[in-house]
Structures are given as structure tokens and as C-alpha cells.
Amino acid sequence: MILGPAASRPAAFADRVVEERGAILSRAKVRALLAGRVTEDKIEAGTTELLEAAVLRRVRANQSVVVATETLDAAERERYARVAHANRRPRHLILLEARRDDVLDHERAPLHELRRLLDAGELGREGFQTVLRLGGNALTELKRIVFQPPPQPH
Numbered sequence: 379m380i381l382g383p384a385a386s387r388p389a390a391f392a393d394r395v396v397e398e399r400g401a402i403l404s405r406a407k408v409r410a411l412l413a414g415r416v417t418e419d420k421i422e423a424g425t426t427e428l429l430e431a432a433v434l435r436r437v438r439a440n441q442s443v444v445v446a447t448e449t450l451d452a453a454e455r456e457r458y459a460r461v462a463h464a465n466r467r468p469r470h471l472i473l474l475e476a477r478r479d480d481v482l483d484h485e486r487a488p489l490h491e492l493r494r495l496l497d498a499g500e501l502g503r504e505g506f507q508t509v510l511r512l513g514g515n516a517l518t519e520l521k522r523i524v525f526q527p528p529p530q531p532h
Contacts, residue, residue: 379458380446382474383485391474391517392446397524401442403432405449433458437465442525450488452504459505471506475513 380388389404396402408425416424429445436443445458455471462469473496481489493511495501501509512520 379455379470380444380472380474381450381455382448383450383476383481383489384448385476385480385482386448386474386517388448388474389446392444395520395523396444397522398442401436401525402444402446403429403436404446405429408432430457430461434461437461437467440467444523450485450492452488452491455506456504463505468508469506470508471501471510473509473511474517475511 380392382388382391389402389406392402392404393399405425408429409421412421412424412428433443433445447454459469473492495504496509496511
């Protein structure tokens with residue numbers, strides 16, 4: 379998962395750095411697919427359902443998947459960590475930071491809680507094996523994220 383407040387633009391960051399384009403899934407991409415195909419009042423439910431189905435399909439096919447989201451909600455993180463864990467797939471989280479002034483009011487409390495969990499090393503309890511926090515120049519200096527299978531023993 380790549381997540382952060384709206385100002386950190388997780389989906390744009392993923393599009394820029396993740397080498398495998400087909401691996402990147404986001405609510406915005408799914409909403410765009412549904413636009414004009416379902417009524418406006420069903421977009422959110424349809425987005426959640428379609429995104430979860432796409433993640434599950436890729437995970438079960440042993441393909442890499444990156445969920446890029448502005449949602450800082452623990453329940454959403456857990457949902458995707460559980461799918462990966464159930465299918466014995468790696469689970470990584472990248473938290474993108476934004477300037478304090480750019481964080482929206484409704485994002486402050488969940489972002490603070492996420493940082494607290496990260497700093498305390500507690501995101502492993504949510505099922506994540508590795509967690510990375512990126513901010514400042516690291517956001518622009520990072521060039522590529524490449525998924526490769528682990529080396530085979532000889």
C-alpha cells in the first residue's frame with residue numbers, strides 16, 4: 379500500500395515510481411472506470427467492491443499489486459493486509475508525508491495515529507512486514523520501485 383494525506387498525492391506518486399504499471403490500483407482509477415456506467419449514488423459502493431475484487435484477483439494470481447490511497451483508515455489497511463496474508467503474499471506499506479500546512483483538517487487525527495503506530499513499530503500487528511515513511515526530498519528523489527521475486531535457493 380502507498381498512502382498518505384491528499385496533498386501527498388499517493389496515486390500520482392505510485393504512477394511515477396512503480397515500474398509495473400498494471401500493479402497500481404486506486405479508488406480514483408476505479409471511480410473513473412465506473413463513471414457513466416453506474417448511477418452517482420452507487421459509485422462509492424461500486425468502487426469499493428470493484429477495487430477489492432481487483433486486488434483479490436491479482437493476489438490470487440500471484441501478481442504484484444499496489445493500492446494507492448488517500449484513506450488513512452485502519453480498517454482499509456487491514457482489509458488489504460488480510461487479503462495478502464491469506465494468500466501468503468508480502469505486505470508492505472509506504473506512508474507519504476505532506477507539509478503540515480497542506481494536511482486537511484479531517485486528515486490530521488488519523489495521520490497522527492498512523493505516525494504513532496509506525497513510530498512504535500506496531501504496524502506489524504496490522505499484518506505489514508515492512509513500513510517506510512517518505513517525506514521531503516525523498517518523495518522527489520525516489521526514482522523506481524521494482525517488484526521482483528525472492529532469489530531461489532541453489
